[in-house]
Amino acid sequence: MLSRVANSIYWLSRYTERAENVARFIDVNLQMILDLPSGSTEQWAPLVIITGDDAAFAEHFSGATRENVIRFLTFDTNNPNSIVSCLRAARENARTIREAISPEMWEQINTCYLMVNAAASDPRIMASPYSFFNEVKKASHLFDGITEATMLHDEGWHFYRMGRLLERADKTSRLLDVKYFILLPSVADVGTPLDDIQWAAVLRSASALEMYRKRHGPIIPDQIIEFLVLDREFPRSVHYCLTTANDSLHAISGTPVGMYRNPAEQHLGRLRAEFAYTDTRQIVALGLHEFLDGLQQKLNLVDQSIFDTFFALRPIGGSATFDLGRNQ
Amino acid sequence: MNFTSYDTAEFFDEMLLPDGCARSGARLLKERIESLPNGELLLRQEAAERLLLQSGITFNVYGDSAATEKIFPFDVIPRIVEASEWDWIEKGLKQRVCALNLFINDIYHEQKIVRDNVVPEYLIRSARSFREACVGLNPPQGIWCHITGTDLVRDRDGQIYVLEDNLRCPSGVSYVLENRRVMKRTFPQVFEASRVRPVDEYPSRLLFMLQSLFPAALESPKVAVLSPGMYNSAYFEHAFLAQQMGVDLVEGRDLVVVNGQVMMRTTKGFERVDVLYRRIDDDFLDPQVFRPDSLLGVPGLMDVYKRGRVALANAPGTGIADDKSIYAYVPKIIEYYLGEKIIIPNVPTYICAKAEDRSYVVSHLDELVVKAVNESGGYGMLVGPHCTQNERAEFARRIEDDPRNYIAQPTLGLSRAPVIVESQFAGRHVDLRPYILYGKDIYVLPGGLTRVALKKGSLVVNSSQGGGSKDTWVLLP
Numbered sequence: 001m002l003s004r005v006a007n008s009i010y011w012l013s014r015y016t017e018r019a020e021n022v023a024r025f026i027d028v029n030l031q032m033i034l035d036l037p038s039g040s041t042e043q044w045a046p047l048v049i050i051t052g053d054d055a056a057f058a059e060h061f062s063g064a065t066r067e068n069v070i071r072f073l074t075f076d077t078n079n080p081n082s083i084v085s086c087l088r089a090a091r092e093n094a095r096t097i098r099e100a101i102s103p104e105m106w107e108q109i110n111t112c113y114l115m116v117n118a119a120a121s122d123p124r125i126m127a128s129p130y131s132f133f134n135e136v137k138k139a140s141h142l143f144d145g146i147t148e149a150t151m152l153h154d155e156g157w158h159f160y161r162m163g164r165l166l167e168r169a170d171k172t173s174r175l176l177d178v179k180y181f182i183l184l185p186s187v188a189d190v191g192t193p194l195d196d197i198q199w200a201a202v203l204r205s206a207s208a209l210e211m212y213r214k215r216h217g218p219i220i221p222d223q224i225i226e227f228l229v230l231d232r233e234f235p236r237s238v239h240y241c242l243t244t245a246n247d248s249l250h251a252i253s254g255t256p257v258g259m260y261r262n263p264a265e266q267h268l269g270r271l272r273a274e275f276a277y278t279d280t281r282q283i284v285a286l287g288l289h290e291f292l293d294g295l296q297q298k299l300n301l302v303d304q305s306i307f308d309t310f311f312a313l314r315p316i317g318g319s320a321t322f323d324l325g326r327n328q
Numbered sequence: 329m330n331f332t333s334y335d336t337a338e339f340f341d342e343m344l345l346p347d348g349c350a351r352s353g354a355r356l357l358k359e360r361i362e363s364l365p366n367g368e369l370l371l372r373q374e375a376a377e378r379l380l381l382q383s384g385i386t387f388n389v390y391g392d393s394a395a396t397e398k399i400f401p402f403d404v405i406p407r408i409v410e411a412s413e414w415d416w417i418e419k420g421l422k423q424r425v426c427a428l429n430l431f432i433n434d435i436y437h438e439q440k441i442v443r444d445n446v447v448p449e450y451l452i453r454s455a456r457s458f459r460e461a462c463v464g465l466n467p468p469q470g471i472w473c474h475i476t477g478t479d480l481v482r483d484r485d486g487q488i489y490v491l492e493d494n495l496r497c498p499s500g501v502s503y504v505l506e507n508r509r510v511m512k513r514t515f516p517q518v519f520e521a522s523r524v525r526p527v528d529e530y531p532s533r534l535l536f537m538l539q540s541l542f543p544a545a546l547e548s549p550k551v552a553v554l555s556p557g558m559y560n561s562a563y564f565e566h567a568f569l570a571q572q573m574g575v576d577l578v579e580g581r582d583l584v585v586v587n588g589q590v591m592m593r594t595t596k597g598f599e600r601v602d603v604l605y606r607r608i609d610d611d612f613l614d615p616q617v618f619r620p621d622s623l624l625g626v627p628g629l630m631d632v633y634k635r636g637r638v639a640l641a642n643a644p645g646t647g648i649a650d651d652k653s654i655y656a657y658v659p660k661i662i663e664y665y666l667g668e669k670i671i672i673p674n675v676p677t678y679i680c681a682k683a684e685d686r687s688y689v690v691s692h693l694d695e696l697v698v699k700a701v702n703e704s705g706g707y708g709m710l711v712g713p714h715c716t717q718n719e720r721a722e723f724a725r726r727i728e729d730d731p732r733n734y735i736a737q738p739t740l741g742l743s744r745a746p747v748i749v750e751s752q753f754a755g756r757h758v759d760l761r762p763y764i765l766y767g768k769d770i771y772v773l774p775g776g777l778t779r780v781a782l783k784k785g786s787l788v789v790n791s792s793q794g795g796g797s798k799d800t801w802v803l804l805p
Contacts, residue, residue, distance in 0.1 A: 002592055003593045004581070092558070095384070096558050098564075098570075099575070100577075103383070107384070110384040114381070310595045
């Protein structure tokens with residue numbers, strides 16, 4: 001398949017997944033706020049920190065108020081990682097490869113973008129954002145389902161799945177990080193019902209609460225980390241995402257799993273193996289936040305090597321530079 | 329809604345007779361529309377527009393940065409062409425395309441038609457669309473214009489004329505197919521009862537024709553659509569056609585010439601391409617041969633083409649046959665190559681390069697339509713009767729400065745068809761662009777794109793100038 005097309009499919013899925021996860025970030029915070037004891041102040045700054053766009057935020061907004069943060073993360077067209085920007089980028093990528101995806105996929109991503117774009121000027125969204133963010137999540141799920149059911153499961157689909165799951169691995173780790181940054185009213189609150197409520201909110205935002213209960217029962221932080229980072233069967237856990245992305249990577253190249261023939265396979269294979277042989281105690285000993293930070297950096301390396309391996313074909317002989325233009 | 333207050337005025341109306349009765353092919357349609365409950369037609373119109381927006385069937389407007397993406401306005405009342413009239417149109421188009429192809433081939437070889445003094449030498453020599461690089465080329469089976477879109481109009485008296493030929497990269501066929509899909513979804517009952525000839529086979533016909541172009545006996549030649557990219561106004565169509573044919577959509581940057589072959593850059597290395605349906609103008613195809621500053625094309629492409637190792641549709645150089653001053657000679661061209669009288673007449677045309685024509689044109693600008701010979705899309709034209717004295721004076725100056733670049737024609741009273749305007753029916757001028765494929769044989773898609781000038785009184789139907797479209801129903805006999 002054309003390198004350019006593969007690149008666009010990969011980013012189409014990453015951007016869609018990213019939009020969905022930004023909706024999840026906001027959702028987790030809205031849920032936590034509902035459960036805070038009355039009188040506590042709402043904490044919105046952490047959301048901006050975990051997306052990694054705090055500098056851009058500070059440039060355009062004064063103060064991490066609820067309104068400002070939701071605007072920045074949802075409707076701000078200057079923020080390349082806002083929901084509307086992600087969906088716009090997803091749609092632009094889809095538009096350049098309309099011949100390679102099913103018309104149903106195009107129609108869904110187009111409808112989804114038009115919905116969010118129209119919502120930007122709708123005052124009711126800010127007044128009650130819950131159902132809107134739920135709509136965004138559902139639209140992304142619908143897109144994923146349509147893709148699963150209408151696209152040829154060929155090379156292009158594997159690029160789709162790889163992009164989607166690498167993005168999800170990164171975002172699940174950041175969702176966990178929300179809990180690290182959201183401060184409890186006091187140190188004495190660690191391990192109290194309030195702490196539990198916040199952990200439950202994290203799980204709920206990853207659509208994981210009930211599945212977690214089936215697996216582990218009561219809310220215990222270490223087991224939540226186990227579930228969202230290391231579980232082999234929960235489709236939003238980091239380990240699951242890495243394994244499935246790795247399967248797609250090998251389906252694309254034909255290299256048997258467990259071996260590598262290019263840097264992408266080397267980096268992703270090594271990362272996946274690390275997760276297969278790690279346990280929660282080691283993560284906690286290192287520090288959850290530090291562990292997740294390291295993961296995010298390694299994922300960037302994987303992404304870079306995928307670009308080098310598949311999308312950036314070197315020109316023949318001559319001096320002409322060939323650059324597909326990187327998404328991000 | 330009904331047609332009681334609809335006025336056909338002094339124009340030929342495609343649907344109604346001057347007394348308000350429907351033309352015979354449109355009787356059922358009129359009856360069905362009038363029997364719809366109040367407000368229903370408007371709801372259907374809105375549903376159709378919503379469907380178009382959701383499917384992203386849009387085009388880009390140049391020089392409009394804020395809202396570069398618009399839906400091509402669509403009117404739900406179809407335009408009907410009766411079977412017998414269509415037969416005549418189809419014969420006329422086949423004749424015309426066949427003769428124009430022979431003309432192009434002759435021009436790039438012996439130029440017999442020039443030596444026999446049928447087409448003047450200076451017109452060829454001075455034509456900007458003449459491509460020196462194409463002299464002596466022999467495309468497969470001698471066919472140059474594989475895809476043609478010919479614009480037809482009807483004057484007040486009901487006579488149909490060819491207004492212009494488009495033999496480079498005619499666009500619009502995707503709207504024909506999409507308009508039909510939308511009509512079937514919004515008006516299933518009317519559609520079912522009307523015995524309309526289908527248009528759906530166009531993509532398979534196109535693919536079949538493209539595959540037949542590859543000279544070597546390949547089992548299944550690799551076909552791709554070559555587009556300038558998503559910022560081109562017809563990008564939707566390029567992607568649509570590639571999708572409907574199930575072939576790759578490529579851009580210049582995806583292609584490279586390696587070892588005398590055109591190759592695509594894929595995730596697994598290079599893969600050969602055999603046939604390119606190119607939607608890039610000649611000028612931009614190959615910077616080594618045409619414009620050196622082009623970033624859209626593929627360096628070395630023409631060389632591979634000359635060696636017969638890749639096929640291009642349309643062949644480069646076809647623009648010589650749709651130069652608007654050559655157009656004036658098409659009746660003679662048909663007679664010269666085929667020994668036949670032209671079937672669908674031309675509109676009388678004044679060639680400003682001729683002194684006597686020029687002086688007539690300049691002194692009659694208030695009655696004429698003036699067009700630049702190489703422009704399309706409604707750009708570079710003057711509709712004399714609708715212009716101010718100053719605009720006419722300006723055009724007169726341009727004509728005197730560069731007479732070869734202009735032709736003029738009498739202003740026709742283009743036929744009209746009813747469209748929905750603010751919950752009423754109103755007559756608007758229309759044209760028709762049928763699409764013709766030329767491969768092993770000549771195929772004419774039944775119908776084509778009916779374009780509507782949505783501005784009241786306007787004669788310019790181009791989408792870039794506020795035009796819309798309608799579904800075109802060619803009835804079964």
